[in-house]
Amino acid sequence: MPRPIEKRPVRVANCSGYHGDPAYEMYRQATLGDVDFITGDYLAEVNLANNAQAWRSGKHPGYEPTAWDGLEQTIDVLAQKGIRVVINGGALDPKALALRVKALVAEKNLRLSVAYLSGDDMYPALGPNMPTTKEELRHLDSGNPSAAPAELTYAFLNNGGKPVPMVSAHAYLGARGIVDGLRRGADIIICGRVADASPVIAAAWFWHDWSEQHYDELAGSLIAGHLIECSTYVTGGNFAGFDKYDLDELVAPGFPIAEIAIDGTCVITKHPGTSGFINTDTVRCQFLYELQGNTYFNSDVSAHIADLRVEDAGKDRVHVFGVRGTPPPSTTKCAVFYQGGYECQLLLNAAGYATSKKWDLFEKQLRHFIPELVMSDLETLEFQRVGVPAQNPSSQLESTTYLRVFITSQKESAVAAAAKAMGNISLKHFSGFHASLDSRSAVPRPFLAYYPALIKQSDIDETINFIEESDKIVSFGTGHPPQYEESGIRDNYDPENPQTYNCNTKEMRLGDIALARSGDKGGNLNVGFFPTNPNHWPWLRAYMTKDRMRQLLGQDWRDSFFIERVEFSHIHAVHFVIYGILGRGVSSSSRLDGFGKELRGLPP
CATH class of the missing domain: 3.30.70 (Alpha-Beta Plaits)
Known part of the structure; x- marks a missing residue:
């Protein structure tokens, strides 16, 4: 029998990394070249909470205005070119945005099916007040006995017995509900708090018709989503090595595209002629952003990333591979604000x-x-x-x-x-x-x-909802993953058999020989380092120990913090998570840099 023709990679273009990215980037991604999907992430953790009270009192539309603006500008092109869109700009009220988009489709007499995903809003189940004990709502880090949450983590228990009002609670959904919607014919899917990479996973999952248990492939697409979810962070934005490049190229970098193959590997690229640049350094920097160790969790898959590799594949093209997948954990993150x-x-x-x-x-x-x-x-x-x-x-x-x-x-x-x-x-x-x-x-x-919490996936009622004629809603429950695999304690180690040096040395700044990227995960901060010259890798891994990180933190270090360290040997990177350094995190961190963007600016 002849071998079946292998489907080409799916081209997924990101148009937003947060709600402030310009709406016209959706139009640019649709018109500057050929893509199959446009995805967008509009939600930082605090976005939902900041608007929740106003939305419940009828003073906020519930969705992100830039998401609507982008769709309004691009809707004709989407219909003409057959580009599907999956975005989380529905925020607090994805139904409201979906209804508005459906009205636009009807007004223009376009043949586009609009759906929205629900199930992430856990406020009705967990609110209206915060719990009165730690056990009622487990903290995200409760499974790590070495990482004691910051002192004020449970401040809501210290209110003299008075109830503390909860403002919002949103679970991080995976890709399965989106995939169900795409398989049922949706052209535009409006989501609320899905995980940042979930729209990209869903695009590849649907395109290649993977099963729920194609874990290696799903894991690869998860990392593809991680690399492009923050818009220009992989095309020159927030790049530690920016000073070695023409600054004119970094004024308005182009947005990224992931070409995801049937085996889950990908090429990170962008439209030709756009500013910015993509190389192994920008990809490594973005890969190290907001990690927590060498396993990356999503509601559909656990991605094991210790063996990740990156290779140049041409101008503004980087091949990413080496990711392995296993079943997801039975819990998912729930962002709670009070x-x-x-x-x-x-x-x-x-x-x-x-x-x-x-x-x-x-x-x-x-x-x-x-x-x-x-x-x-x-x-x-x-x-x-x-x-x-x-x-x-x-x-x-x-x-x-x-x-x-x-x-x-x-x-x-x-x-x-x-x-x-x-x-x-x-x-x-x-x-x-x-x-x-x-x-x-x-x-x-x-x-x-x-308060970052853990909730059971089985407690989430995830539903894909189609808007039919006369705004009739037809809904389908999307179920839960077929199996789970608990994560256990994260890897944490110093270098084995580090190379020693007994030669003349000179003092220099770490940034002269290494690049870095840091970010936040609630009250925790991550930072990864890699040398610009691969010959310096043996030295860097030997030098950057947990004790060295404590020394570099200087007066910022507290004995209540906890450090995890792992290595990504194929990309020559050392990665740390510092638990508790951001306090309660996000809007309630007392640090000047409450989102951990500049820990890479360590002393020499």
Whole structure:
């Protein structure tokens, strides 16, 4: 018998990495070349929570406006070229966006089927208040006995027995519901909180007609989705090696495309003629972004990525392969936000001589004038010194650093009283004291606290819903994975048999010989490093131990933190997860860099 013709790779173009990416990028991805699918990720973890209260009170549409704008601009091209779209821009109310898109399709008399995915909103099941014990809603890291959650992780239990209102709770869905919708004929599928890579997995799963148990293939497509989900992060954006390239190329980089083959391997590329660039360095950087060790979990598959490989495959083309898959865990992540209390920050400047002593004096003064009863009500009072004055400044700005005073409490009155204590210092301040304007001023404002939870996949009622004529809704339950495989404790090791060096050395900055990428996962932060010269790999893996990471963190290190370390030997990368360094994480982190983007800016 003749061998069946193997279906070509599916071309999946990303048009959004968050809700602020321009809507016209969907149109550009559809018109600058041939693609089969357009996917878009519009949701950072806090997006949903920020709008949830307004949406429930009828003051917000529930979906992301840029998602609608992109579809409105592109709908004619989608119909003409037969491009399918899967996006999570439905956010809180994917049905509302789907209805609006269906109305646009009808107005233009286009033959496009519109569906939306539901089941991610767990607020009706878990709300309206936060649990009263830790056991009622397990923390994401509860299975790791070495990683104790940050001190304020369970702050909602310390409210004097009063209920703490939950604001939102959204489970991270996989790709199976989207695939079911595509198989039933959907051209446009609007999702809420699916995992960032799930639309890409679904596109490849549907295109190649994989089964639920093609785990290696699903795992490969998961990593393809991970690489393109953050829009230009793989085409030159957020790239540690940017300074070696023409800056004009990085002003407006083009958005990426993943060409996913039937075996799950992929080529990461972009439309010809667009700015930016794709090479093994940009791909390695994006691969290391927001990982947690050498297994990447999705609701449909666990991707084992220790043997991942990348190879140049031509101009702006990188081949990615070596991923292995196994069944998914029985649980998935659920992002929960609740009313955390009130916060404010003070930003104060100092210039010139003896800056450190100036901040010492100010901290003593503020602590002195905050009443003891107020101090006992504060959850956070941090004095963060930002910057170091130049040794021989050529302007006042080069001589200026600032102090960030960050204050939180469950009581608005306590935050207001702590900030008001500034007035008692009045003209007692240090020499040259001055302040600057800032959006988070000394006025207390409510903030949302984040709690990443684990929920059972079997507790999720995932449904694909088609909008028929006269807005009739026809729904289909999409079930659950056929089998699960629990993950166990993550790998964590220092280098085996590291190479030793007994030669003359010289001091240099780590960034001169290595590139890095860091990001956040709730209260945890990840960072990966790889050398620009492969000959430096034996040295880097020997040098970058867990103890070395503690040393490099310097004064940022706390003994309550926990470090995991793994290696990706084929791409010459060392990867760390630092548990607890971002506190509660996201909107409730007290760090200046609450999303962990600049940990790669470590000391030399």
